[in-house]
Amino acid sequence: MSDTNPECSNLNALNTDVTESILSLLPIPSLVRFSTVSKLWRSIITSLPPSSSSPWLFLFGIHNTSSFHNQSFAFDPLSNSWLRLPFPSLPSLHLVGSDRFLFSTAPRFSFSPILKPNWRLTSPVRFARINPLLGVFPASSKLILVGGVGSIGGLVNIDDRSPVQIYDSTLDSWELCPPLPEAFRSNAHETLSSALCKSRFYVFDVSSCFISSFSLDTYTWSDVQTLRPPGLLFAFLNSCNDALVLGGMCNSDRGFSFNLWRVEEGSMEFSEIAIMPEALLFGLLVDCEDEDDGHRFRTLKCVGSGNLVYVFNEDGHKKYPACVCDIGVENGKCRWRSLPNLPSPVNNFHKLVSFCSTLSISDVFHSDEA
Structure with missing residues (x-):
């Protein structure tokens, strides 16, 4: 016969569910502090679904x-x-x-x-930019690089007219597109x-x-x-x-x-x-x-x-x-x-x-x- 009490197991599961529900309502700074309370709480917090x-x-x-x-x-x-x-x-x-x-x-x-912080280099960008506009398309794992000024050997090229550049993170490659x-x-x-x-x-x-x-x-x-x-x-x-x-x-x-x-x-x-x-x-x-x-x-x-x-x-x-x-x-x-x-x-x-x-x-x- 098992020594496990079904009612006790159900109560523990209920307590964990209640704890998870409460913690999911808290701001991230509070969660970081509460993650040090116990191993159980840390496990619950780090397993919370994205919200x-x-x-x-x-x-x-x-x-x-x-x-x-x-x-x-x-x-x-x-x-x-x-x-x-x-x-x-x-x-x-x-x-x-x-x-x-x-x-x-x-x-x-x-x-x-x-x-x-964990810096990752991409494949070489075709035209290095300073102060560009940048947007990330999460659904397609791509980012777009627009405008800014050119950088050649650490020097600024104010007359640069470079194309739009799109980076595909799955292929680690850059593609050139029509400029601004x-x-x-x-x-x-x-x-x-x-x-x-x-x-x-x-x-x-x-x-x-x-x-x-x-x-x-x-x-x-x-x-x-x-x-x-x-x-x-x-x-x-x-x-x-x-x-x-x-x-x-x-x-x-x-x-x-x-x-x-x-x-x-x-x-x-x-x-x-x-x-x-x-x-x-x-x-x-x-x-x-x-x-x-x-x-x-x-x-x-x-x-x-x-x-x-x-x-x-x-x-x-x-x-x-x-x-x-x-x-x-x-x-x-x-x-x-x-x-x-x-x-x-x-x-x-x-x-x-x-x-x-x-x-x-x-x-x-x-x-x-x-």
């Missing part, structure tokens, strides 16, 4: 002359807290972030998971914003408001259109919940405001979905004597993904203040809130790499533990 989550905001501050001053931060919207991340060793200072990865684009192209439309090329490394929506990679000029998209199905560019809501000073294009969202500064009869618009693919028709509260907007600004000077807004940047759009100030004098808008609230309403301050001390940087990405617990623990 949809609100995107985190990542900031990687790079100091050109002293790597000691480099810093990296991640904001978890569920716990409403910033985490200071160990700054990874870098193959170069030419970084781009997207979809849970950091990419070094020159002189050799390589990539690494954000939270588990001529309308974008004069400022291809300074004023371009991008958004990956479905099977199209959109490129938007922050200043001229030209927009075009590259189809991953046909490898062709769409006609160049203009996307400029009334009073727009500058804007950034994002992809949120499979829809295009434009976020930017306006100057209208109501004064300065930061607005969000939903943009229809194809027609480029737009509809306003949110306006940042004035108190939040002016809380992002560096003190300026001339209150009517629109140039003081030029250091604001907007990145978004999923249900969240983050707006922050890239000027280090105010230690990079930020706020966020939840555009996924029920009844079509949007909710703004400020983010807590970055954990001190915060250095000044020559370059700030910023992007959004969702995370799961498997991104935190090594694959042999998950």
